[in-house]
Amino acid sequence: ITATATVVTEGATVTFSATATDSSNNNIANQVQWKIGDQLQATGASFTYTASTPGQIRVRAEVSDSTGTASTFINLTVNEIERSITVTSPNGGEVFETGDTEQITWSHVGPTGPVNVSVIEKQTVSAEFIGEAALPIVDHTVLTVPINVTSTTPITSLTVGLRLNHTWDADLLLEVVSPSGQTVQLANHVGQSGDNFGSGAESCSGELTIFSDTAETSILYGTAPFAGSYKPQQLLSAFSGQNPAGQWQIKINDQWTYDQGHLFCAQLSFNGTSTAVATNVPVANGTVSWTVPEALAGKNLIARVDSGLAHDESDAVFFIAGGGSPSPTTTTTTTTTTQPPVEIEILSPNGGETYNHDETITVSWTSTSSDPLTIFAHSVNKAPKELGETSPIQDHTTLLIPVSIPNSGAVREVALGLRANHTWMSDLTVSLRHPDGTTVVLMDREGSNGDDLGSGSKDCSGTMTIFDDDATTSVVDGSAPYLGQFKPEEPLSTFDGLATAGTWYVEVKDSFGLDQGNVFCVDLEIAGDGAQVASGQTSPMTISAQTLGAGSYLVRAATSNGNDEGLSDSSFTINPAPFDASDSFPEEDVEEYTITVGYTSEEMTNLNNSASSFGMGVEEFQKTAVGLLAFLRALLPPGAAEWAPICSDCVGSEQTTTLYTASDGTQSALESVAGSSMNGAQAQRFSSSVLIFLLALLDAQN
Known part of the structure; x- marks a missing residue:
């Protein structure tokens, strides 16, 4: 197959041609099927296509005979035509009277198709912190900025603007909270080691970072200082339809250490009710007449021209007189001193x-x-x-x-x-x-x-x-x-x-x-x-x-x-505390375990006196007694009867706890004394009692 072109501009036509023969060398070009994706476009030796969608398109030619099916393809690259619309009037600051006939004008580049023209109610509310009033952004602290909104027109769209300086933007979690408490994440630790959101003047007149659902680039893929418009981490359309009146909050959460900064401006812009002016207007007209209705008196508005392929809005609001004083933008300059964290x-x-x-x-x-x-x-x-x-x-x-x-x-x-x-x-x-x-x-x-x-x-x-x-x-x-x-x-x-x-x-x-x-x-x-x-x-x-x-x-x-x-x-x-082997020895080897034994007051007195006679503490004396009994046990002939315990539960009003370790051999000594007839407490009590008895015999002989 061949094509008159493989790279074209949107709107151009391309003719594809094919030759095809069957196994008997008969010409079957008129049976060729032309497909884009799975969709059949035409059948025949040629196919003319109008390139309407930018991007790369694969055009496939396919033909069959009794022996099977053959196919081949050509890739067609379609370049997008530059197209744009720019609203030229009203573009911000104008004041119109109800009943007047005004012109909404625009310019355009490229084919955009017919346009729809409308005006949209808008309120922009800003909180500005200039010079020494700039709000500090401090490590491991949430800075909360309240913004009061008076408009009651249901939200159709919302944008959020910020101007702040902060080193290492990835420290920050930025959120906006509605009066109802609903929270939307604007940016969650983006920008890596880059600095700042917005640039230029350290006020609302600087170039802000604008969070807008209609932005082409997500904040996730932007780079600091994020000057311009970015799609937020979570869509602001979550607030659509809500009454905006009440206190909103901008939250700046610095979740890491070492890098800090200041906030200079936080701005909310609400789009409300849209009123149609004209529909299906040829874009080349560049203008429509609009008689200002009384219902819009006292409103801040922007004009919007939208073809579906391109659109634009007024750069700033204009005002309709007759319903009160104009208030295009409510700006609050705050000099509040915050308590340092x-x-x-x-x-x-x-x-x-x-x-x-x-x-x-x-x-x-x-x-x-x-x-x-x-x-x-x-x-x-x-x-x-x-x-x-x-x-x-x-x-x-x-x-x-x-x-x-x-x-x-x-x-x-x-x-x-x-x-x-x-x-x-x-x-x-x-x-x-x-x-x-x-x-x-x-x-x-x-x-x-x-x-x-x-x-x-x-x-x-x-x-x-x-x-x-x-x-x-x-x-x-x-x-x-x-x-x-x-x-x-x-x-x-x-x-x-x-x-x-x-x-x-x-x-x-x-x-x-x-x-x-x-x-x-x-x-x-x-x-x-x-x-x-x-x-x-x-x-x-x-x-x-x-x-x-x-x-x-x-x-x-x-x-x-x-x-x-x-x-x-x-x-x-x-x-953990050592294993308590008083009632039973551990099933697996451990480096340390303890034995707790109870004595009566008289028995404890005898134990203390006996230990003192050797210049020992009670714990050392008990382990010495165990070592002595283990030595005596080793001298007995094989098969000798095991020793019997002298107490069943070995309880008493006074207790001693002794630590036995594997590395110094005291565990093996105690377990040899215990054999299979005694637990740890019984073996220790038995050993101590035997040594005290032997010392008493020695004293009696002397």
Whole structure:
């Protein structure tokens, strides 16, 4: 097949021709079927097509005979014609009287088709913070800006404008909240390490970042400072049909540390009722007459000209007199002084510490306020998953590693450690997925031609790469093998407030060929709901490890109103109490266990006196007695009868607890005395009683 052209402009015609013969060399070109996609366009030796849709189109010719079907195709590229409409009048600032006849005019470029002309009610409300009144954007703080709206016309569309300076835009979550409490995310940690939203003057006269559902580029794919129009993370059409009257809020949530900034302008622009002026007007006319109706008196309006292929609106509002004073834009310049947030930093425990079950933990912090704080402990799921060689990273595949997390309420903090080998790290995208599908990209093809995540042993004892929002270095600025802590490309705080329980997934996607690897260990740490352990505290204070119990924890110190807080950087660990072998010995080997025995007051006096005669404490004396009895037991001939206990439950008003360890042989000594006839408490009581009896005999002889 042939074509008169393979690259054309929208609206052009192209003729395709085909030759075809059957197995007997007969001409069957008139049987050729021309298809675009699955749609039959024509049958015959040629086909003329009018290119109406921009893009690449595959035109296929197909013919059949008794032996089968043959087909071939040509790709046709259709370039879009430049087309635009520009409203030239009214374009902002005009004042019209009801009953007057005015002209709405426009210019155009390219074929757009007929246009519909309308006027739309509009209200723009701004909050402006100039100079020293600029509102500070502070780490780990939500800045809430109230904006009062008076219009009661139902919303048909809404745009939000912002002008703020902030280093490292990815720290920020930007939201707009309606008077009913409905929230829409404008931007959720976008812009990576770029700075600012908007540019130019530090006021509403600067070039704003405009969030608009009709923008061509999503904020997700824009770059700082985002000057111009961007489609928000969630659509503002969620507010369509609502009465806008009441207090709206712009929320700027700085969820990371180190980078701060200021807000200069927040602006809401509401489009309300649309009134048709004319329909199906030839675009070339460039103008329509409009008699201003009395129903629009006192309204702020914009003109809109729309062909479906192109459209434009007035740059600013014009006003219809007769219904009150014009108020094209309500601007509030605020000089409110905000109370600076309290900055709290946990000094200890701040990560990595290990405490025994019976220790006292000192909690200390610094605070920019002298007010006492409330202290919380957040349990952390900490269970490194050893994978060995079972989790290969293969070319053009995504490795999914499931991690089951128990229920501990809502997510408060997340960190992920990885130990993996892979040549050419920029092949990889590493993500963490919540059980509900929410996914955070930790690193996306970073590391260039460097190798590996972490180093050393190919298991969880190796040096890990740790993704943590509190890290000071972004993974974007790091280099393979990424030893230590790194701030991920997208914040793990995205998971805050979601349920902890369920199966999480670590995703490792290899997008290229030639280089492969293996994941050896994942260590997913998730802190859930916290429990208050103390209130009204000043630094330092102490907490008993027994109050918290065995496990891993984060400490949080918060102001009494809960507005400001500090959280330890990473978890500390409290070791469990040793196994209590008083009633039964452990089924598996343990390094430590304890034996608790009860004595009467008289027996305890004898025990203390006997220990003192050797210059020992009670615990050391009891272990010495066990060692002596174990030695005597070893001297007995094989098959000798086991010793019988001298007490059944070995209870008493006074108790002693003795620690036995495997490494010093005291466990094996106790278990040899016990044999199969005594438990731990009985064996210890028996040994102590025998030694006390022998000492009494010795004293009697002397």
